[in-house]
Amino acid sequence: MHLTLLAAGLILASPALAVEPPPAAVPPAPTFRTEPLEKAATFPERTAPAGVVSANESRLSAEIAARIVALPAEVGQVLAAGSVVARLDDRDGVIEIDRAEAALAGAGARLAQAESQLRRTRELAAKNFVSPEALHQKQTDADARRADQQAAAAAVAAARRVVAKATIRAPFRAVVRARHAAVGEMAAPGTPLLTLVDLSRLEIAAQVPSLFAATLAGAKEILWESGGRREPLKLLRISPAINREARSVEVRLAFRGATLAPGLEGRIVWRDPRPHMAPELIVRRDGALGVFLVEAGKARFVPLPEAQEGRPANAESLPAASQVVVSGQQALRDGVALK
16 A cells, blocks of 8 residues: 555656646748739729810901801801801992002002103203202102002002901811801901811810829820720820819820810820729728838838828839738738748
């Protein structure tokens, strides 16, 4: 009995037979996946309302006071450059031309007479039959008659110009947008007759948020979209003036291929050239939104200053060679070692 107890005590006291606690469990390494920035990034599509406008929309007006005798151009009609769009009564102008031409003929006859007398006086002066003063007088008379003839010729040109103003022509290839007068009405100088829209200089006018104006300038492709149709555009200019109410700038673009009708409404579409991080890649750490990068075998949290919940965030501040964590980022902590 005593031997049994002693043996049991020896067994319990033996260090070799003591029970050791199990080793502490090592937490598994975080599971994650990375992609290069150029692959992980997205380039959001931007849009802005736009419309087809003409660089020239002219209100053609009368330049003389006369009655309207013809308005052959109809609303919606396409006109070639130089087409007659209105005619005014030119009978008074024709009478002025006749009067001016008669005055010109009289001035020419008087000049011819004065020059003939001047030649005769020079011949007599060469023989000392007339005084130098008489010769000078004839020279003065001839010069005066020549000036009278020039004035009469200018009067003829002015009268013809007035008559020419009675016929109003399209200054460019255009479509008639509106008629503001009717046949039989009296037109005064400045009276608008028609509104023409230049078809040779059509542009796209768009209102782009000032925040995205620079992205439009750097876009690889800009498209016009309307009614399911898309057409390529080229950027002409971006106004530096900002609309304070809408916080937008006016942008003008031109079609690269086929043009559309003025007045058509649609939108312009382009890709933001700046890399962005998709909302599902963004996590919050210490109150800041950002993404995880892998650097030197460790996870590094990089805040994105412009990030907002549920929206793509501008990531142009990230190094071009960044390895972005695209899976498992929710479980990562800044500085944790990765395998």
